Amino acid sequence: MGSLSKQQVEEIAQHLENAELQAQSVARITDDYPNMTCDDAYDIQWEIRRLKSSRGTKIVGMKMGLTSRAEIAEMGLEKPCYGFLADYAAIPDGGDIKHDELIHPKVEAELAFVTKVPLKGPGINIGDVLRATDFVMPAVEVIDSRYRDFSFDVNSVIADNASSSRFVAGGAMAKAEDLDLKNLGVVLEVNGNVVQIGAGAEVLGHPASSIASLANQLAERGEEIPAGTFIMVGAITTAVSVKKGDHFNVRYQGLGSVSGRFV
Ligand code: OOG
Ligand code: MG
Numbered sequence: 001m002g003s004l005s006k007q008q009v010e011e012i013a014q015h016l017e018n019a020e021l022q023a024q025s026v027a028r029i030t031d032d033y034p035n036m037t038c039d040d041a042y043d044i045q046w047e048i049r050r051l052k053s054s055r056g057t058k059i060v061g062m063k064m065g066l067t068s069r070a071e072i073a074e075m076g077l078e079k080p081c082y083g084f085l086a087d088y089a090a091i092p093d094g095g096d097i098k099h100d101e102l103i104h105p106k107v108e109a110e111l112a113f114v115t116k117v118p119l120k121g122p123g124i125n126i127g128d129v130l131r132a133t134d135f136v137m138p139a140v141e142v143i144d145s146r147y148r149d150f151s152f153d154v155n156s157v158i159a160d161n162a163s164s165s166r167f168v169a170g171g172a173m174a175k176a177e178d179l180d181l182k183n184l185g186v187v188l189e190v191n192g193n194v195v196q197i198g199a200g201a202e203v204l205g206h207p208a209s210s211i212a213s214l215a216n217q218l219a220e221r222g223e224e225i226p227a228g229t230f231i232m233v234g235a236i237t238t239a240v241s242v243k244k245g246d247h248f249n250v251r252y253q254g255l256g257s258v259s260g261r262f263v
Helices: 006-022 038-054 069-075 126-132 154-159 207-219
Strands: 059-065 081-086 095-097 106-115 133-143 164-169 185-190 193-199 230-232 247-252 256-262
Touching: 006 038, 006 154, 038 059, 038 081, 038 154, 059 164, 059 207, 081 154, 081 164, 081 207, 095 164, 106 185, 106 207, 106 247, 126 133, 126 207, 133 207, 133 247, 133 256, 164 256
Parallel strands: 059 230, 095 256
Antiparallel strands: 059 081, 106 133, 106 230, 133 164, 185 193, 185 247, 247 256
């Protein structure tokens, strides 16, 4: 159940989208709306999505966030959160990311699943996800909270489209059955230095469980994951702050690498 009026949802959505488009940080919205609920937060996120779509922006995928054990424990969460990917967020592998368009970006190593049939919750499990997966491929997410100092609580971050800002998909695709998704190792380098390492199990114990959670959460709003959806599962490494001039390269076990540069 939500506690905000339709008008409040629209105002907050506009406010957060302006912060994104102008690359200006704002205070956490829960400071002004302490009683807002998770449903309110998703109402705001879906309103931002509607605003963008109404201007012709295409939604090119979904992302999961707060999927690591550390984040779940730190924030006392029951489930991860989701957000959407806008067309302008896609950066080609090896491409340039304009730092000035962002507030305080961080990079995270992720994996993306691409579905071949619709996934409709409730009750979707890892097995359903693996059966519905066309292929898996590497992706690097650039997160950028619109909140001052990256300081947020779970409802603020959900409303802010789970800090989605840019993403780079690349490397090699593979069938899920040919990968050891839990053990799949990842090495994140910034400016040639290894700064984070991780394995797939960082994502809710198994990356496919993140997709199951997305299907089941979308079902609560009468939505499903359509066939052909690109979904980033959540961070395998801790997010690393980057500044203008930094370049990153992420090596994925058996799946090549993904790179990019902040200009
Ligand atoms: C929220 C988004 C986190 C992930 O992969 O866990 C996220 C944030 O920390 O800003 O994208
Ligand atoms: Mg992420």
